[in-house]
Amino acid sequence: MVGTFGGALEARQIAASEGNLVAEATGEVELEGKVLVIKRIHVRLRLRAPGAQREAAERVAAVYRTLLPMAPRREKYSDPPSSAPVLPRR
Secondary structure, eight states: OHHHHHHHHHHTTOOOTTTTEEEEEEEEEEEETTEEEEEEEEEEEEEEOOGGGHHHHHHHHHHHHHHSTTGGGGGGSOSOOOOOOEEOOO
16 A cells, blocks of 8 residues: 555655655454454555655645545545645655
């Protein structure tokens, strides 16, 4: 998941390596009968990049969200879609 997003950023000359792009993910798993089923995955992405690249990074994030496997069913949940805030570089 993060590799695809990072690759899209890198293709636009936005550095995603060396700790510039960090992801935190948690999942909700439930038992249905004898099968464990992943019900929800929450991903928070953090990107450190120059402010001049913010608009391009936000466009990448907007497209990325539409391509996630659960995107068509997202309207069933009240949680807002994940975002990738652009933080100033260290």
